[in-house]
Amino acid sequence: MRTLPVVACVALALGxxxxxxxxxxxxxxxxxxxxxxxMLGDQTAKTPTAATAGRAETTVQTAAAEAVAxxxxxxxVYTGSFTVLVPDAAAAVEATRRxxxxxxxxxxxxxxxxxxxxxxxxxFGEAAEALKNIGTVTDRQIDAQDVTEEYEDLxxxxxxxxxxxxxxxxxxxxxxxxxxxxxxEREAARVRAEIEKLEGQKNRLSSRxxxxxxxxxFTPTKEAPRELKAALPFFWLRELGIEHLMNAFxx
Amino acid sequence: xxxxxxIAALAAVSGLAGCLARTMNLPADFVKVEQPYGGxxxxxxxxxxxxxxxxxxxxxPQNGTLAFWxxxxxxxxxSGRGYKAAGSEDVASAAKVPGRLLxxxxxxxxxxxxxxxxxFVQGSDILIGEAGGRTDAVEPKLAEIKKxxxxxx
Numbered sequence: 024m025r026t027l028p029v030v031a032c033v034a035l036a037l038g039x040x041x042x043x044x045x046x047x048x049x050x051x052x053x054x055x056x057x058x059x060x061x062m063l064g065d066q067t068a069k070t071p072t073a074a075t076a077g078r079a080e081t082t083v084q085t086a087a088a089e090a091v092a093x094x095x096x097x098x099x100v101y102t103g104s105f106t107v108l109v110p111d112a113a114a115a116v117e118a119t120r121r122x123x124x125x126x127x128x129x130x131x132x133x134x135x136x137x138x139x140x141x142x143x144x145x146x147f148g149e150a151a152e153a154l155k156n157i158g159t160v161t162d163r164q165i166d167a168q169d170v171t172e173e174y175e176d177l178x179x180x181x182x183x184x185x186x187x188x189x190x191x192x193x194x195x196x197x198x199x200x201x202x203x204x205x206x207x208e209r210e211a212a213r214v215r216a217e218i219e220k221l222e223g224q225k226n227r228l229s230s231r232x233x234x235x236x237x238x239x240x241f242t243p244t245k246e247a248p249r250e251l252k253a254a255l256p257f258f259w260l261r262e263l264g265i266e267h268l269m270n271a272f273x274x
Numbered sequence: 275x276x277x278x279x280x281i282a283a284l285a286a287v288s289g290l291a292g293c294l295a296r297t298m299n300l301p302a303d304f305v306k307v308e309q310p311y312g313g314x315x316x317x318x319x320x321x322x323x324x325x326x327x328x329x330x331x332x333x334x335p336q337n338g339t340l341a342f343w344x345x346x347x348x349x350x351x352x353s354g355r356g357y358k359a360a361g362s363e364d365v366a367s368a369a370k371v372p373g374r375l376l377x378x379x380x381x382x383x384x385x386x387x388x389x390x391x392x393x394f395v396q397g398s399d400i401l402i403g404e405a406g407g408r409t410d411a412v413e414p415k416l417a418e419i420k421k422x423x424x425x426x427x
Contacts, residue, residue: 114356
């Protein structure tokens with residue numbers, strides 16, 4: 024029984040090496056946990072062996088995958104890029120921001136002649152169509168990226184990592200000395216970090232799915248299209264305004 | 275011949291003096307900003323919170339009246355830039371030259387801006403004073419800004 028911790032550490036080191044060489048960090052953690060589980064040798068029927076744990080995990084993954092495939096719709100990230108000809112770019116930027124907000128979206132970034140807005144995915148087409156009311160659309164590009172597999176993969180990895188953490192915590196309670204407990208605690212910390220990382224990735228992806236990204240660049244027309252008239256031949260008149268004043272001050 | 279040379283020299287000197295004389299006082303809490311590379315402004319100043327004031331002058335073509343430039347400038351900033359006209363008043367410069375003071379508002383990225391223009395037609399020159407900045411910064415200084423713009427000469 025005294026040799027058990029030593030054997031566990033050796034197995035842990037071997038597991039680490041194997042993990043670094045061929046497995047992903049998550050897989051390596053899983054492997055090490057199974058080795059530790061084996062070495063710590065819980066004799067009671069409560070703790071599953073590596074084989075039964077693996078089977079249980081596979082069952083969970085399969086069930087989750089089936090559930091996702093049968094119920095969840097496809098996960099799609101929509102992005103659109105538009106170029107719009109307008110008489111006044113600054114006013115058009117403001118109009119687009121208001122349009123986004125009226126649709127439950129929000130402004131992500133804007134300059135004097137461009138804006139990036141996030142629109143609820145369900146209203147993306149409507150927003151793209153509404154841009155025609157702001158000016159003349161001269162260029163547009165819409166991309167729909169299917170991220171269903173990436174999303175499901177993240178969910179499954181998250182579930183597995185959480186299950187692994189539960190196992191490690193169960194092992195921690197059974198550790199018979201401080202050294203073993205510390206080893207298990209270290210592994211649990213790594214898995215916790217992995218879970219946080221995966222949750223972050225999943226949240227970011229969910230946000231990209233829920234809100235389409237619409238980038239609009241406005242090109243000012245040389246003359247107002249609705250009111251064709253001769254421009255006064257005094258160039259300095261066009262330099263009036265806060266915009267030019269700010270430029271002159273290097274702002 | 276001497277007389278012609280003298281007259282030409284006097285004309286040149288007086289013309290140069292006229293150009294150099296274009297200036298205005300700045301509001302008390304504004305600092306003068308130099309233009310190392312030239313530029314359209316005769317005078318520029320800025321407050322600590324970013325309100326800008328400037329004076330420029332342009333050559334007035336034949337028949338250019340105060341009414342003509344007032345309308346042209348209003349059209350330019352309203353139709354061309356999308357500003358809203360917020361006020362217009364007859365004024366007179368410190369040198370008793372009649373002029374027009376125009377106030378506009380604008381929204382930029384959700385922020386309110388105020389833009390003030392004053393125009394005087396003085397002989398062969400059009401004097402244009404401009405001031406602008408965020409409305410919350412301009413408002414407390416508006417009286418001082420208008421007072422300074424009226425010193426354009």
